[in-house]
Amino acid sequence: MTDVSFDTMPAAAAPVRRDIGLKARYRAERRFRIYGLMAISVGLVFLAIMLASIVLKGHTAFWQTSVTLPITFDEKVIDPQGERATDANVLIKANYPKLAENALIAKLGIDPQDKAAVRKLKGFLSESSRVQLRNIVIADPAVIGTTRDVDILASANIDSAFKGQIDLGVDEARRKVSDQQVSWMNQLKADGVMAEHFNTGLFTFGASSRPETSGMGVAIIGSFFMMAIVLLLALPIGVAASIYLEEFARKNRFTDLIEVNINNLAAVPSIVFGLLGLAVFVNFLGMPRSASIVGGLVLTLMTLPTIIIATRAALAAVPPSIRAAALGLGASRMQMVFHHILPLAAPGILTGTIIGLARALGETAPLLLIGMVAFVADYPATPFDPATALPVQIYMWANEAERAFVERMSGAIIILLVFLMAMNITAIVLRRRFERRW
Amino acid sequence: MSSMLVLAIVLAIGLAAFIVGRQRAVAQNDGKVKPHSRAHYHGWWAFLLAVLPAVLVLVVWDIGSSVYLDRQVHAALPVQAEDGSPINEQLSAGLVNSLARGLRRLDDGTQASLPSTFSELQPLLAEKGVALATDTKDYMIPIAREANAAQDRAGLIGGVIAILLAATGAFYSVGAVKPRARARNNVEKLMLWGLLGASTIAILTTIGIVLSMLFQTIQFFESVSPLNFFFGTVWDPRFAAAGSGGSEGQFGLIPLLAGTLYIAFVALLVAVPVGLMSAVYMAEYASSKVRAVVKPALELLAGIPTIVYGIFALVTLGPWLRDLSAALTGGAPFIQGQSIFVAGFVMGIMLIPVVSSLSDDIITAVPRALRDGSLGLGATRSETIKRVVLPAALPGIVGAVLLTASRAIGETMIVVLAAGVAANLTLNPFEAMTTITVKIVNQLTGDLEFNSPQTLVAFALGLTLFGLTLIMNIVALAIVRKYREQYE
Numbered sequence: 001m002t003d004v005s006f007d008t009m010p011a012a013a014a015p016v017r018r019d020i021g022l023k024a025r026y027r028a029e030r031r032f033r034i035y036g037l038m039a040i041s042v043g044l045v046f047l048a049i050m051l052a053s054i055v056l057k058g059h060t061a062f063w064q065t066s067v068t069l070p071i072t073f074d075e076k077v078i079d080p081q082g083e084r085a086t087d088a089n090v091l092i093k094a095n096y097p098k099l100a101e102n103a104l105i106a107k108l109g110i111d112p113q114d115k116a117a118v119r120k121l122k123g124f125l126s127e128s129s130r131v132q133l134r135n136i137v138i139a140d141p142a143v144i145g146t147t148r149d150v151d152i153l154a155s156a157n158i159d160s161a162f163k164g165q166i167d168l169g170v171d172e173a174r175r176k177v178s179d180q181q182v183s184w185m186n187q188l189k190a191d192g193v194m195a196e197h198f199n200t201g202l203f204t205f206g207a208s209s210r211p212e213t214s215g216m217g218v219a220i221i222g223s224f225f226m227m228a229i230v231l232l233l234a235l236p237i238g239v240a241a242s243i244y245l246e247e248f249a250r251k252n253r254f255t256d257l258i259e260v261n262i263n264n265l266a267a268v269p270s271i272v273f274g275l276l277g278l279a280v281f282v283n284f285l286g287m288p289r290s291a292s293i294v295g296g297l298v299l300t301l302m303t304l305p306t307i308i309i310a311t312r313a314a315l316a317a318v319p320p321s322i323r324a325a326a327l328g329l330g331a332s333r334m335q336m337v338f339h340h341i342l343p344l345a346a347p348g349i350l351t352g353t354i355i356g357l358a359r360a361l362g363e364t365a366p367l368l369l370i371g372m373v374a375f376v377a378d379y380p381a382t383p384f385d386p387a388t389a390l391p392v393q394i395y396m397w398a399n400e401a402e403r404a405f406v407e408r409m410s411g412a413i414i415i416l417l418v419f420l421m422a423m424n425i426t427a428i429v430l431r432r433r434f435e436r437r438w
Numbered sequence: 439m440s441s442m443l444v445l446a447i448v449l450a451i452g453l454a455a456f457i458v459g460r461q462r463a464v465a466q467n468d469g470k471v472k473p474h475s476r477a478h479y480h481g482w483w484a485f486l487l488a489v490l491p492a493v494l495v496l497v498v499w500d501i502g503s504s505v506y507l508d509r510q511v512h513a514a515l516p517v518q519a520e521d522g523s524p525i526n527e528q529l530s531a532g533l534v535n536s537l538a539r540g541l542r543r544l545d546d547g548t549q550a551s552l553p554s555t556f557s558e559l560q561p562l563l564a565e566k567g568v569a570l571a572t573d574t575k576d577y578m579i580p581i582a583r584e585a586n587a588a589q590d591r592a593g594l595i596g597g598v599i600a601i602l603l604a605a606t607g608a609f610y611s612v613g614a615v616k617p618r619a620r621a622r623n624n625v626e627k628l629m630l631w632g633l634l635g636a637s638t639i640a641i642l643t644t645i646g647i648v649l650s651m652l653f654q655t656i657q658f659f660e661s662v663s664p665l666n667f668f669f670g671t672v673w674d675p676r677f678a679a680a681g682s683g684g685s686e687g688q689f690g691l692i693p694l695l696a697g698t699l700y701i702a703f704v705a706l707l708v709a710v711p712v713g714l715m716s717a718v719y720m721a722e723y724a725s726s727k728v729r730a731v732v733k734p735a736l737e738l739l740a741g742i743p744t745i746v747y748g749i750f751a752l753v754t755l756g757p758w759l760r761d762l763s764a765a766l767t768g769g770a771p772f773i774q775g776q777s778i779f780v781a782g783f784v785m786g787i788m789l790i791p792v793v794s795s796l797s798d799d800i801i802t803a804v805p806r807a808l809r810d811g812s813l814g815l816g817a818t819r820s821e822t823i824k825r826v827v828l829p830a831a832l833p834g835i836v837g838a839v840l841l842t843a844s845r846a847i848g849e850t851m852i853v854v855l856a857a858g859v860a861a862n863l864t865l866n867p868f869e870a871m872t873t874i875t876v877k878i879v880n881q882l883t884g885d886l887e888f889n890s891p892q893t894l895v896a897f898a899l900g901l902t903l904f905g906l907t908l909i910m911n912i913v914a915l916a917i918v919r920k921y922r923e924q925y926e
Contacts, residue, residue, distance in 0.1 A: 036719025240636035269848020279650030362743025
């Protein structure tokens, strides 16, 4: 009953509270929190927008339009004079695109005498048919005179039109694909011979001036060489340096100097490392320009501070009791470090190394200076051959005007990001899995 | 003998020394005398004694002989060309060297009956995929052949010396295996030197950076006065054709420096408030669940390569803003696709995680007691943050902002793609300006001449950039370090 009487007490009886602006202060508190949330969402929203725009622009790069045509390896086209037995160059220099063109004419039912229509066919198939058909013939000259089905890539413009990226509402004269070509395209599509396939060329082709035959093959190999060099050099050197600084060095001027140096190097702009590479490795030591070995060395120097800082943190996190126990049982200091401390610090070192490698993989600026912006069509066999790198390839495609290159570029960014994300996630998982609280 | 083969032989000798030395140590352990070191330390000591001196000699010999050969080539070059004009010694020596390298690709039969004129030689070399400059002269062929022969001789002598040294080391060290020999201490002493050597690489890198840029910069200042460089307001390097001695370009640093600082300022205007506020929220408000999601996401943002940001600015944001501004005025766009604002804004987004992770560390380092005191006196959390935590963390935050600024100044790919190449002096953030890093890239891509001021200026720019960021880093690191000590 007291509750009821309490509730029914007149409000005026409540003690009068001095107004100390509490409401305003609470409002300020709420506002402050909202600012914080807004700040975080700015970063995350931007991340989402950026990823979305790249994926939207780039996902089509993983598909490539090709036409399956019954190619007749006509002797009259390949070797009109019948000299191939005596002159090996005949098979190399033959007019292979003509074969593909003839097959297409037959398929579309165009009158071969209709010059205007045949001219419009020129830009329909990719020039890559030359290499493709030549390889078939050279591998097996017996194929001449027979007919077989071959997948021929469509040219970049037709590819864009097939994917629906070209606005057909625009006046015909102002777009790169004519109405005639569109109707052929639809005819081939209805026949089921023209279709999009997974674009393996994106991963295997080298540099090319034609979008449909350019890929990241050379860049992937170049990046792989460089990462291998960075791993082989930066990991042992970085670990050795950290062991010395963390476990052996006495505190004196010299170690202070090293420490200040490492911290500064970690903050030196990456382009400065490129200048160093150009002046020392290329000019002074005479190493080849645009080779992955120079890129690897430059990236090694750039990655070293990251690895050293991570390794030192990992070594410092191993409790002193382990050291005392090892020394107490008669191990030398070297044995203590290499038999006990290093294995316990390994997960932390590994995490730091992966993060350093990921940074090196995405680094572009220093590689531009040592001449990795090169048009390299052939796979590099060794790290001393000219090569490019994934981010440099992206940069080179960004400077191209054609829209098909923009598509390839976005596709390449997706691949690069997938690599980087895989590395970063591995690092995070490693850290979670093996992190030990002492 | 190629150095690789010699190295392989030396390593094989070392391996043999390791096995034999270890075997001997095991065999000597008869249980009477307690061995000082375990057997494999004897093996390693034998290996090191065999391999290390030999490899050192090999490296020194290689460097020495290539310097000597270079001198020989220079000495063999005639002072004057046939037509009486003086020849460029550096250039000719380079041609001889590439010719000598090309000759090595030919098989022995062709080598023996080498044609004496370059026009006959060229197709032979072209067949092996060796492309040579067309101004290679006939008289260079015998010099190149002589150089190759001398190189072979030097390689043979050096190889023999190295192998003999390795064998001597192996015999001596295997013979020195005794139960009481202090093999472990020896090995460990060498290891310690190795560790020390690895840690000096950081210093060597810094010295390398400074020296390499200093030399080229001094060379640059021989043709352009430092006064014109540091205080010139016009950047117009004028790529003259090589050797034509075309009109002098102007290399004024001021427009580049202004662009660099302006873009960095815009970037900090975006990054510092946003980054700081997210750090405050993450450190003071966010629940552990939110932290577990947001922190990796921000790390992801930090892990995206800068070229991706640059391309986003170039392909998406720049054109969008340009079209938007055109739509707003209904006519000409007042925001250019490549502009200070676009580059600065995107760079600011890139720097958000940098600011937030640096300040997160600094805010969490503020002692709990300060917060508790403020809260206990009745302050709200935001008041505590604004009046207690942030002032206490201020020096650290200043350091973090400085570090971020040095990142912004040295950032390359975003500005290369999004800031433009025209060296303007303007205050309008919607126009294009260029930066030091953009010009370094522009001056050095695709050009092979290294003694024209047009390329050397890149090193002067690089040194300026290095100096600028170095000062900022040192000050920032000193502030952060001092701040940490204050609360530890």
